[in-house]
Amino acid sequence: MKKKIIITLAVLFIVILTSAAGFAVATGAFDKKEKPSDYKIGIQYHEALESDKPMLALLYVDWCGYCLRFMPKFKVLSMLYGTKYNFVMLNAEDPMNKELVEDVALTGFPTVYILDPKYDNRILINNAIYHNLPKFKAELNRYLRIRGLLDKASKK
Numbered sequence: 001m002k003k004k005i006i007i008t009l010a011v012l013f014i015v016i017l018t019s020a021a022g023f024a025v026a027t028g029a030f031d032k033k034e035k036p037s038d039y040k041i042g043i044q045y046h047e048a049l050e051s052d053k054p055m056l057a058l059l060y061v062d063w064c065g066y067c068l069r070f071m072p073k074f075k076v077l078s079m080l081y082g083t084k085y086n087f088v089m090l091n092a093e094d095p096m097n098k099e100l101v102e103d104v105a106l107t108g109f110p111t112v113y114i115l116d117p118k119y120d121n122r123i124l125i126n127n128a129i130y131h132n133l134p135k136f137k138a139e140l141n142r143y144l145r146i147r148g149l150l151d152k153a154s155k156k
Contacts (some may be wrong), residue, residue: 035062036110039071041078042087045100054116054147055086056140059101061093064109073133081140085114114143119150 033039037060042048048055058074060067078087090097092106104113104122112125123143129135 036060036067048086057088059111067110
């Protein structure tokens with residue numbers, strides 16, 4: 001009798017374990033990103049400079065845990081605002097980005113800027129805002145309203 005119970009429990013355990021593993025594979029649980037650069041969001045900086053849209057530039061480093069935790073929000077924002085903003089990821093340790101990194105005077109990571117080459121405008125998004133998705137969206141919408149006013153004024 002004891003053997004039957006042990007065998008039944010073992011079979012049940014194996015069934016549960018394989019089901020959980022199958023669920024994890026199906027949902028992408030094993031596709032966990034290990035560093036921010038594993039995310040491929042947006043376009044290259046030089047492409048964004050040539051565009052008429054403002055850009056949301058994320059300056060990050062791969063060793064930063066805060067940067068990694070911010071990436072899913074950045075991805076959501078890119079899906080919501082991809083038609084209104086160009087999204088750009090810039091690794092602050094990449095020598096190609098040295099001039100921009102020195103120009104914006106980074107004080108921490110991640111750092112998020114709205115950069116608008118059309119109006120030579122740069123707005124730093126405070127980390128208290130970018131950690132709160134509704135506040136972040138409000139700031140992005142606010143900039144779009146202001147840019148719309150600038151566009152109207154420049155047409156007159």
